[in-house]
Amino acid sequence: MNGPFVKGPIEQDNTDSIVLSVQGVTKRIKNRNIVDKLSFEIHKGEIVGLLGPNGAGKTTTIRMIVGLIGMTEGDVIVKGKSVRKDFAGAIAHVGGIIENPEFYPYMTGYDNLKQYQRMTEGITEERIRTVTKLVGLEDAMRKKVKAYSLGMRQRLGIAQALLHEPSILILDEPTNGLDPAGIREMRDYLKRIASEEGISVLVSSHLLSEMELMCSRVVVIQEGKLVTMRTLGASGISDASTGAEPERVHVTLRVDDAAAAKSRLARMEEIRILNVSEESNEITVSVRDAYIPRMVGALGSEGIGLYRIEEIKESLEDEFLKWTGGNRIA
Numbered sequence: 001m002n003g004p005f006v007k008g009p010i011e012q013d014n015t016d017s018i019v020l021s022v023q024g025v026t027k028r029i030k031n032r033n034i035v036d037k038l039s040f041e042i043h044k045g046e047i048v049g050l051l052g053p054n055g056a057g058k059t060t061t062i063r064m065i066v067g068l069i070g071m072t073e074g075d076v077i078v079k080g081k082s083v084r085k086d087f088a089g090a091i092a093h094v095g096g097i098i099e100n101p102e103f104y105p106y107m108t109g110y111d112n113l114k115q116y117q118r119m120t121e122g123i124t125e126e127r128i129r130t131v132t133k134l135v136g137l138e139d140a141m142r143k144k145v146k147a148y149s150l151g152m153r154q155r156l157g158i159a160q161a162l163l164h165e166p167s168i169l170i171l172d173e174p175t176n177g178l179d180p181a182g183i184r185e186m187r188d189y190l191k192r193i194a195s196e197e198g199i200s201v202l203v204s205s206h207l208l209s210e211m212e213l214m215c216s217r218v219v220v221i222q223e224g225k226l227v228t229m230r231t232l233g234a235s236g237i238s239d240a241s242t243g244a245e246p247e248r249v250h251v252t253l254r255v256d257d258a259a260a261a262k263s264r265l266a267r268m269e270e271i272r273i274l275n276v277s278e279e280s281n282e283i284t285v286s287v288r289d290a291y292i293p294r295m296v297g298a299l300g301s302e303g304i305g306l307y308r309i310e311e312i313k314e315s316l317e318d319e320f321l322k323w324t325g326g327n328r329i330a
């Protein structure tokens, strides 16, 4: 059976596999912490989403990681190199697209990459071919960039960012302005880059639905602070946070007497009753896994017949709304 951790972080406790480590990073502007003691790590080949509503501090975080702006406190370590103390060493491992990538519109895609090659040491013709293929632009390489769609331009930007063989690719809201087909392509190419080249990807978005499809993990921020980190797996959400309270599940019980079940379960401290429907004889509760046998036993000893027990899976969207205090996602 596929567990929820199939797509989870690789070698979680092997520190060698940590590519990016954001360590207590704070950005203070005019006495306000726009980013507040933010910490998270990204492992090799992982696609991690930096998720939060508009104004949460995603762009500010990314700009600090790539050294476009300074940090007030904390540090960012890329492949063991400190952005603060060894910027050149750290940034050599980063491929980033922060604003829209700039290209020469009257030059072809290929000539734009050649132009970049001339400015950067050690990029081979072979590498240009490899990245072109990785982002699926082989056929468009001889076309002028002005004839490219937004999605093609974004992918050319990714190709360029990959030329110097970075360990991590960092993209700030790369799907902004793309149509659903473009979003889908972007997602497929990022997954391919991560799996074929073993490159880690940090991608920000305010759209949860996209993150769900693209990322193996999300780091959720709100008002500059870490809200939660979640591993996204085949079965939806699993708990990757260090939350103090053990994970509860929501289950709906179908019984022969909902009123009696309610009064019995209400006496059990570990159970929170969420909803009771006497018409359909259903009662929905929040309970820890480990407590379910006792709950069932209590109903049985009271002579209440139990016909069904069904887990209610919250969508990640419900969770996101909860984490961010009900803020709108888009």
Ligand SMILES: Nc1ncnc2c1ncn2[C@@H]1O[C@H](COP(=O)(O)OP(=O)(O)O)[C@@H](O)[C@H]1O
Residues within 6 Å of the ligand: 029, 034, 052, 053, 054, 055, 056, 057, 058, 059, 060, 061
């Ligand atoms: N240079 C700045 N000076 C003052 N406030 C800023 C500056 N840059 C960003 N902010 C504020 O910080 C918050 C986070 O911004 P930003 O990082 O752009 O969020 P996001 O990318 O998640 O939408 C916003 O409230 C924004 O207005």
Ligand SMILES: [Mg+2]
Residues within 6 Å of the ligand: 058, 059, 060, 172, 173
């Ligand atoms: Mg932003």
